[in-house]
Amino acid sequence: MSSSSPVVTKKARASKDAAGPVVIRVPEHTVEIVSDSGEGAQKCGQIFGQVSAKMGNGAWTVEIIPAEIQPPARSGPGASGNRIRIGTQPVTNWGDAANLVVAFNEQALLARHELEALHEDAIVLVENRWATHDDDDIRREWTTAMEVLGKQDYRIIPVPMEEQCLTVTDNPRRGKNMFVLGMLAWIYDRDIELIRDAIRQSFRKKAEAVARANIELMELGYRWAEANLDFRVEVPIEKPPTPMIVLNGNQALAMGAVAAGMDLCAMYPITPATSVSHYLGEIFEDFGGIVHQAEDEIAAAGVAIGASYAGKVAFTVTSGPGLALKTEFIGLATMTEVPLVVLDVQRGGPSTGLPTKVEQSDLLAALYGQPGDAPKVVMAPATIEECFHMVVTARRIAELFRCVVMVLTDANLATGVQPFPRPQLDPRWQAAPPDLRPVPEGVKPYDWDPASGLSRRFIPGQPGGMHTLTGLSHDEYSHVGYSPDVHERGCAMRSRKLAVFQTTLKPPGVYGDTKGDLLVVGWGSTKGAIEEAVDRARARGLRVSSLHLRILSPLEPGLKEIFSRFRKVATVEINYSDRLGDPYITRENRRLGQLAWLLRAHTLVDVDCWTRVPGQPLRPKGILEGIESMMPGGHA
Amino acid sequence: MPSDERTAAILAALAAPRDAYRSALAATLDEVRVYRDARREGAADRHMQLGASLGLVGVAHVDVDRLAAVLSVEAALEPAAQAVMPRALAVLESLAARGDDACALTLVPGENLYEAVSRLFADLGRAIGAGRVVDLARSGRYRPADHDRWLEAFPFGQWSQAERRMAPPVVIELEGSDLRPAGLAEFLDGGAKIVLVVHGETSPAPLVRLITPRTFVAQTADVAVVQRLAAWDGPGIAGIFPAGGARFVHDPGVAGGIGARLTITEVPTLDGRRRAGPFSATQQQDELDQLKALQGAAAADLAVPVAPQPATPADPVDKLAAWLLQQADLSGA
Amino acid sequence: METSCSFLSCDHDDDERSWTMEDYAGAIPRWCPGCGDHAILAAVERLLETEQLPPERTVFVSGIGCSSRFPHYLTTYGFHGIHGRALPIATGVKLRRPDLHVFAVMGDGDCCSIGAGHWIHAVRYNVDMVALMLDNGIYGLTKNQTSPTTPQGHPSNTQPKGSHLMPLNPLSATLGVSNASFVAQTADWMPAHVYATIAAAFRHRGFSFVRILQRCPQYTDDLFQEAVRNPNLVEMLVHPDGVDAPELEKIFKNRRVHDPKDLDMGRHLAEPFDRIRLGIFFRDESRQRYEELRHQRIHTAQERIDRLNEEFEKYAV
């Protein structure tokens, strides 16, 4: 291809380096690229993040997404793009603010500024064509915005993106993102061949000329940056010791399902869960799997239950409103003890809420959203790597305990991209084909072991195992029973399985000292941000540790004992809690963070909480403030 | 290795039934593997298998020993049964490792067709034999003296009806002079499908004697007929012949009587009395006579009035007229 | 392709087993005396016996309602699901296990009201199964509420002055869905016809929708009374490719030849509310069947690992 391009060879760059730009050498740097929706900032950011990860930098990307497909141009809420935090060491969260921002218009930039997304001395590269636009309003908006931004300590560098792109294309709106990618490639000294590969991969379904044109634009950006910018950023690379792969959380869930040997995913499109099925749809058939897009959320759950009943554990994937609709079916699976895995990629709520935004507010709905006493296992991965591995565990637990296992991720994990050690696949992770051996004489469909509540599952096709599953209360023979003891016994057996599972769990580990003034408890995608905040707090001399739960029902054991070694325990969550001091809010009527509520009921420890629902991932800085506000008084 | 380019197209057309066999093979292999792992000798090893099955998150959070204590343990196998497991697995693995070509065979001129097909099925049937050995072993009924040979060969004659439904399709290339089809009737059961790719001269309608109500039988030059064979949910045989000879398709997948099932496009006449390979002129004539007899039966079948009243005609005008007549209800008149 | 999952536990003695109607019977039915469901159950048992379906490879899925108790009264595999959702469960079963014989049993509220969305799509998916809609024109189990098929003017607890609207026509609705492949109607008071119809439905490859007019002695006692008393009110659709119950010829003299291939005529015949027409309205075996389109080959664990490792390569650092 264009590897012979004269401008971007290693040699050419080396000479330029020597000539002059200041090299900012830092252990980590955070980049944001924002544009109007449809201008491709996301693609640019994804490729930049992927290439950075592939080169061996630690990386974490977060998508900045508007909820509409086509929001109005040049509007703050329409800002679309990516934040990529790269580092020498592994990166576990999106950080506090961006050090370098590339904006396709000043309104998107202004919106990010107002959201405090920019570091106080951020470098800002902004498209400058608006300054001289034909439209008076636009010029006025530009001027106003620049006045606001000019009062900050940002270093603002206007860039003639469109003007440059017009030299090689007649539709710059579609090419700017590649120009910007080229600029970033020069600034961060990215491997240009990896970038070309990524562009080709990205346009693999289009004509070859499309990829070529995009590569050309990217190289244009590279040359422009080289000729015009006076700084570069170096985030040193330390090659990780083990092979790594880079995935987003939804891809990881999908691959996890493959690694778990599952073969049926039934779903209905819902943001932000759908991309699990997009990715699975591309590859699943190669593994003998089916993605069934059902007519609605309810049918998706039903098809998964039917498939699970007749063979291997199947799964359904959804987000909050879809979970609400599947509730009745989840109850049926619980009652009939048909194993089922439900992946819930949480988003902002209630109701339709914020479809593309992050929240951790489905915990209690998952645990308690069904009518009747419906015990089930609930888990939450803390990292993208865990998204992959947890599906394997979830399937196996569902099968062993004949129960529903819910896996709660969120929009942060779903669209975030992070490198992690490439899994060493094990055939034993995979579901066995259904065992259709004849059922031994006298074995009942619910031959509950009275001590554990466990029983062997019969699968259609097994001679001698004929019985009718029912959502009605039933006895060991699956016969409908209305007598009081039958119902009581069934409830006990279904509940006991969870108690038994809990006895097999290990107590969670504490991050930091195992005693101190404050223990921060978290779950789900906040792990990286919490631990970074804890590190900073400890660096300031605060006696803070953290603990991150993966299994939320049944709760991991030993919590009360761990809590007793801290003066105070508090959760950090992305869901709602009342703040003491707000009107009408008392210690008694205060609504608590969802995990906090759960921990209090189970341990009777006065667990406090610091929660926010901004629709965005929490920032370490914010959590640090939360920690400081919650530190128990008195001596430090 | 298939030498005829038609064979590749035929194998492609047979993908669905072949996948069914290979699916069963893959499932068997995995099921045996899991079965073996769950019943390892020694608790430590068994716990290791259980732990591994939980995945990395599971291992990090679950105390495998405690979990193992909760789960019921199936009894360990007796030593002989234990010993045969790896051998059965090896058979399954070797069959799984063989590509799709395993179902194709080219006859050495003069070789006996019946014996070759027998051998091919007996070889592919080792998957079934291995499955049976495992079944017997795990229910304590395995006896090496009686059952070990199933791992070497498992002839079609011993397959059960359910197993025959999973029979893989086979493709045989052969010289016309070696085409003695009568013995093949034995294999036309369950879901077994045989495609013969014939080179050179043979008798005009050798396959006609295999026609039975539930057997797909075709004689043709057109490879596309194999797709219809593949779609039929039962046994069948298709001969792909060079020019000359009878051309017909008997497709039991088509609803209705023999008239609907059988389509004859060509019935040649014998040009003089001469032998074709092993077939005497009389035999050849007999085949053609049988084909004509079936043709007659088919015609008669179609001629039988299909209803007390004439069937609704296809032409819209006639349809309307017929409908009006029906509405008039002349039955009482 | 009718295959079991693996060569293990494959019926080695399939040819030697046989079953009688008694072998298929399950718990004693708890339907009211005089309920049409009894006759339908008997016809289904007869079908199972005739076809000699191995009980362990036969699955009955139902929703909620009187008719949905059906699976409990058979000794096959059964799944008594939730209201309106028999079809998604049955679809899931068949998608993963095409080797199983799947029946879905629903009531009119189950199928045409709360489950209407699934019904439309199940017809379109055309998964090979028999769907029996036992239509008594009322909610019985919850004690007398108007259903979508309750005749206009018929009083119930929820519409005490009589059902407000024209009832929904399940036959027309089904015949109107793209990819419909088998639509028939029968009536519980003609066991021979019920049997012949569900036998035809079973033999049809695809989604066979059978509406069974079913008497409820408790709440809609009068619904089919006239038709039961006067066979001339019933019109039998007959055809060599249709259903045949020769023993009924003498009683039901009102016969009309209808070729099930003729969709337009089938729709025309299904339309009027005031005529009870029994038989096959439409049948077409050539329609696409979802489970066949989606059927995937099973791979070994190792094959999957190899393939997933290839996939990892694309995302390797």
Add this chain to the structure above:
Amino acid sequence: MGSPPATRPEREVRDSVVIRFAGDSGDGMQLTGLQFTQETALAGSDLATFPDYPAEIRAPAGTTYGVSAFQIHFGTQDITSVGDELDVLVAMNPAALKVSLPDLRMGGSVLVDTSAFSDRNLQKAGYAANPLDDDTLAPFQVLKLDVTRHTLDAVDGLGLSQKEALRCRNMWALGLMLWMYGRSRKATVEWIGKKFAKEEAIRDANLRALNAGHAFGETAEMPSHVSGYSVAAAELASGMYRTVSGTEALAWGLLVGIKKAGLTRLVLGSYPITPASPLLHTMAGFKDYGVVTFQAEDEIAAVCAAIGASYAGALGVTSSSGPGIALKGEAIGLAIATELPLIIVNAQRAGPSTGLPTKTEQSDLYQAIYGRNADAELIVVAAATPSDSFEVGIEAVRLATKYMTPVIVLTDGFLANAAEPWLIPDVDLVAEFPVAYRTDPDGFMPFARDDATLARPWAVPGTPELEHRIGGLERSAQTGNISYDPDNHQAMTNTRAAKIARVAADIPPQAVSLGPDHGAVAVVGWGSTYGPIHQAVRLLRAEGHDVAHLHLRYLWPFPSNLADLLRRYDRVLVPEMNTGQLVNVLRAQYLIPAEGINQVTGKPFKVSDIERAVRTRLEA
């Protein structure tokens, strides 16, 4: 009231009696029970009833799972439970005897129809030997009567078929029981006349059977050891009474609620489900009062129709049971997001899943409080008794319209069907809480809020210049336009929560139902367990135990004094018909070591269940 016959010994005086009519589901036991209840209520007794019927419409005759029973507890004072043990059992067949005999107290009376004890019936009931012949019934007073023959004799000559004639057995038994407790037959006679107005023979047969049963007691045909009983009228407050079931009371409450709110329309969207359907049936008869009932095609459509009605200015109500509420979860979230008034009535039944449709449980509390995706707060209230349902209905309307929010009303299968005498209230005494639709376009913003309640304005389509759009996506705090702004989402979530938190200050403080407001033990209940808890606490207090009863109507948010109140007791015990839901909410919210007393048998608590459990805790 009937006067004691001269030839008989004096009627024995009783404070309270528990009778159960039990027979096959085709025997008309529910009707019998209801008629007895009616006559008893008219006689001025306080009472509580418990209908217990099989899930099948008509299970096979003669089997134990086909037994249908109706229990009534009536007496002179404060009847709050259906009674633990039966004083009298009327068993129309062996299966009924088998099922109910364990509940009959030692020395209690049992009436059996000897004709029904055929070999075939005995076998179907699972009796190896005839219990009338062995000593099965030795501990009881037994009345072996050939009810069948007496009934057939009574209706002879009316030209009925055997089947029709036998259907009158229940009336014969009712007649006898009415005599035994000195109840009038008047209302029953009227009822029969009305019900069978068009079928004279049937009407006459039922009347004759009823009268014959009564006459049987009146004349000397009864065994000498059996006498009638006299249960005096209860000392109830004066006023007009009627028996009322929880369902009826709730329906009336909702109706009064909309009147007090000044609304003209109530739209009930519902879909048939046991045991919630009766509300739909009852409301269907209220057409003339501005009630529109809509039996939707499914549960989801039912709640959406109610939401649509609320948007249009009516009060939207939807009713269902657990599995149906599960389906409505997403739409309830929409009502929370759009901030429209909506009342969701959940007649709970035993679960999970389809569970036990006709049996009672309180296991949907979690679902009510937490059963939707994301932070989706609403108000949860629960009715304690049939008559309390009336007040709860009014209160639900008040809170829903004042705070523009969904309110979940929890009842249960027991409460919905159980009946008690109800002093028909003077509705003029119920305070008004008129709704003010927004009409003023000046400064109108759909999500601007009332300072006091934080409720948004209710602007009804059709009002000029107030055109606005609402929806489930997050809305800007004032304009209601779609907004993804992080601060706005935080602010809106805060406001929605604060709005519900404010309700705590607008509801009555938690009172103590029985006992002191501090002490050793508080027994805290909610919902239909009121009666048994109350009785149990009364018994324990009579023995000198330091126990109090608190019963919660408001389950979310809690009354503002609840924490303080609970902390004034050494121990808090929470009896619930679930595996421990309220107890967990109290623990998490207040960190008090509340303990659960839990039972999920599908049956209401017995007084003795609670008494025993509390006693064990006291002694521990």
